[in-house]
Amino acid sequence: MTAGSAAATRPHNRRQIIVEAAGQVFSARGYHAASMEEIAAGVGISAAALYRHFPNKYALFAECANGMVDELVEVLDEWPAEAALRDVLLALVRVTVSHRTSGGLYRWEARYLERADRQVLRAKFGHVVERVTELVRREYPGPDERLRAVAALGAIGSITMHHTSIAQRRVEELLLTSALRVAATDPAAAARGTPPVELPAPPVPRTRRGEILAAAIPLFARDGFANVTNGQIAQAVGLAPSAIYRHYPGKVDILVAACLQAAALLAQAVDRTLHRVTDPREAVDALAAAYVAYCFEHNALTSVAEAEVAGLPDDLRRPLILAQREHIAVWEQQLRAVRPELDPRQARLLVHAAFGVVVEAGRALRWQDAPGRRDTVTALVTAALTL
Template sequence: MQATSTAQTTPGRRRPRNRKAQIALAAAELFCERGYHGVGIDEIAAVVGISGPAVYRHFPNKYAILLHASRELIDTLVTAADEALAVPEEPAEQMARLLAATARVSVQRRRVGALYQWQARYLEPAHQGEVRAGLTALVRRISDLLLELRPDLPPPSAVLLSRAALSAIGSISTHRAAIADSRAEQILRSAAWTLLTTDLPAAVRHATAGGSEPAGGGSASMRPGSRREALLTEAVRLFDRLGYHAVSIDDIGRAAGINASGVYRYFPGKADLLAAVYYRAAERLSTSTTSALATASSPADALRRLIDAYVDLTFAHNDLVSVYLAENNNLPTPDRHELRRLQREHVEEWVRLLVTIRPELAASEARLLAHAALNLVMDLGRTTSFNRSDGSEQLVRFLALRMLVP
């Protein structure tokens, strides 16, 4: 009893008042690094420096940690925006303050920002709606202020540009490219400002952000012409909709009309099936990139063609690209290293062209912008439900290029 009492009163052993926040932050970083299903309570506890059972003093289960971390991220962004707007200034100054505040949060929370993009799908529908509502509120704050700056702008266009600006700012959580925090904030808020102040061409002005989720299911990723292709097609669809860990070999086989035992004739396991999906996506990306570069007449033309090719691929095969971006932590280690190398090579093509066109940019700055453009394509594609018939695809092309080359 004497030892226990001493341990509880020794300053170095006292439980921190922010222990719950520490647990949530450590968990969020692990979720974003390895995926929600790839992280256990004991691993979270080890990062914080406590025992597994001690976590349960603050959270009843792992799901509660994911929900708390997701809420905290959105609340932090909305609070930062509200504090920026609380300062009585002209709309232009308020917008500059708001973009600076959200960019600062995004950079500071870089390791947990992917929660809203990929890990939030593991939340229950009501909680997913809560996260979407928080993001919608943030978009509304930006778009309302934008309409004060640009009163002639149609409200749907203001919403669209606000979503584009937030996508650019949030893109830093999608990669680990090295750059100083202060410079990252400057580059991101400048990119966001460029998007907010751009004039939309008449040809794409009617394509607006409706705020709904993508219409789902549709992708011409792979046309089943064999049992193997059928398995890949259904795996992509299920991985995209439910996440890798929520899908079993039985689920994939059933969707493809093949017994589970028959699946193993083509793939030794689920991870191998995921790797096959990744190599298919990497092959399509490489082919489209090579074709774009081979027909270009100048660096500027090459960059435009590279953007066009990526937008084409994303809109035509959106579920395949979503899986390609979201599930690489679940690949077998050799495949993960190889495919990450291929992803880096693709980004470096964008960087090479961008620094040629804009020599004032350092490679690290061009890399940050390249990732922002790639993220914008996916985010706005989801917002417009990857609709190719209403001008959405053309609009996304325009905004990606406009952000890279103002």
């Protein structure tokens, strides 16, 4: 093959192809676990060819981080101020679905951006939130307008966080309906009658191993697992760094212990919640209340478990993924009992939408557990399930 024929077969949009492939790898594996070699292989080029487009992994990651939000901003700016909320949300749904396999990096991996890049990304998402808030305020005026807008976007963004296979048109219908219900809900009115929640008591570190775990969780949550050193963990406990290894073979074993603790606490919360319910609708309401309470109560632990699982080796991740699936199956079963028209995949998609509401609404509230906030978020969760 001549140089001219090779050039003729080279895609003109090679850079965009690289960005899309890299976004999928970063989303699935995490920024630190992903490699330029893996990304290059996914595109079908050599690592050397990849470096001709991007000088390093960070430069590629930073461009990936702006891909979906730039499209969201562009789509929003195409609609006039008087556009209907339904039309605008549908446009946002379609952009998000088109980035389904790469959009997951926004929720957790964007924290690895440098400060200036993170501020730019935050400003772009802020523009999206403010525009949707304006539409919510116009069509559904009332309390918590911005929170409802954020929660509706959380329901839409949830599609990037799971792999449930379902026809695209049905995905769009379900996400749009879920987001509209969230936007239209008056949390204060809907929250009346929220069932009481009895969470398991947080673990009390009674051993040095427990103290290490308790110290590591907030560090992982704040800085990301990859950025925390054993020395920092040891300092928080008052140990020499070498002493950590007497209790955990490595830092990853501390992370696994944190994820297992999160799964166990959530399973206990579900068991206590379902023990006293009498019908499926009550069960769904109770599951929503328990999950919201759990996320507020154990926010650092929950964020670590959700953000870091993807970067674990397959053998360590498998039991955690199984526990995740068992939890979702409980929701799915109860939701389908209330809404028998849903098939299992549709119910699963709505359950993930509800989880997306909790994450984004909780973040918007900075997880500050003021009176009534759990009830407000719970009301938005049940709205996402279109109940």
